[in-house]
Amino acid sequence: MYREKLFHGYLLLLQTPLKKTKALIGEMGMTFSSAYVPSALCCPSRASVLTGKYPHNHRVVNNTLEGNCSSTSWQKTQEPSTFPAILRSMCGYQTFFAGKYLNEYGALDAGGLEHVPLGWSYWYALEKNSKYYNYTLSINGKARKHGENYSVDYLTDVLANVSLDFLDYKSNFEPFFMMISTPAPHSPWTAAPQYQKTFQNVFAPRSKNFNIHGTNKHWLIRQAKTPMTNSSIQYLDNAFRKRWQTLLSVDDLVEKLIKRLEFTGELNNTYLFFTSDNGYHTGQFSLPIDKRQLYEFDIKVPLLVRGPGIKPNQTSKVLVANIDLGPTILDIAGYNVNKTQMDGMSLLPILRGGSNLTWRSDILVEYQGEGRTVPDPTCPSLSPGVSQCFPDCICEDAYNNTYACVRTVSALWNLQYCEFDDQEVFVEVYNLTADPDQITNIAKSIDPELLGKMNYRLMMLQSCSGPTCRTPGVFDPWYRSDPRLMFSSHGSIRTRRFSKHPL
8 A cells, every 4th residue: 555645834836945845746746736725824724634625614714713723623523534534543544743733723722732633643733823943742642842942943853853753663564644734934934044044135026916906806905005115025025035944944854754765665655745725925916925815826835746656747737726635645545535525536546647537627715704803903093804914004804805716727717706705795706817917807897697607606616515516617518507506596696696786
């Protein structure tokens, strides 16, 4: 039986700092050029990786306990059916975790650091959110504090070392799975000492949507100040540079592990995955830094895979999402994914070069906005309902930054359709073939029939579960539109809302 490894860490879309990773995984296997997350926020996205489900099915909506992030409810309802739990209980795998789990992991109200989720044989989990020094790890349920001595405490290196130890001392009579989840390049962007002076001449990309006003977009995007202040631009450039610096240690980690697998003779029968839980923006539409938005820079992530049966130097354009990782790994392990309630699809036929495969043309992206019930104390002039207002009181989120999108990639179409849950039922539509930077919202000019089809497909995906999440989309060749469904009473309400609130 083949062995798998999932490298799950933050990763900038531009892979320049990760030259070793690109050479050792991407060039030795397959790169997916259309890989997405169903929610551009840490905890909901990580929950999707673990469960193979969209957020509306695993019910993690934000990074708080109240939002179901590592809550007791999550532990009872979702942890028993994660793919590592299935690997351990049904497939006889040794399972190893090291790094950031879910943002509220270790909270006293949810079992503290003594809680070790079902399915993990070896557990080295970071307490709560991202840090590089002065953190606490749960070592198989027992707390271990770390300080600020680089040689023994720098988290990326600690994760590398415990992972190498596992490879040295694991059983050779059981298959193994490893999940290494580095916080880097998450804030506070603390690079290792030897990398703190690198990339001094690197700046955030000045793409066409950099530092421009987001016209015809949701009000949250329009509230950004254009042009950005010099202090905001300096801040985002510095953040971009520091993120790259932290990634150099991740690159070292990948190299060390692959060299160890090669030394032990296990590299050729090990699958390696490298991906991220969300994208990031630095100045697009004058939003200084964060994620949480529906645009490509926040929802699109890298996915590199190498392993047995995967030819080198391949690029796949098929539309994939992180909900596909769990089904893929279970499929590799020989487990029937149809026995689960996962929403994703196994990538194994694609990885192995299968021909004449039927595949999806769309995925769902959904996010529940977060906002304060009182004004932000750092920005007292702002109204209640906004959050993440930094720097210069530019708000990155709000309670009604709640949206759902259909992201479509097919032979002929490259579209995104999004609805906001607000009083306007605001709609954004983009043709990414003509407008890859998503500057022009074409909701007012697109064919109304096409708009209706995408609206209907969005409703179907928002209510899907398991197999129904894998039904044909509007642009799948095997899709047949049924007017009785498209203009059912539920659908017609949404269509009337369009006519009531012009796009």
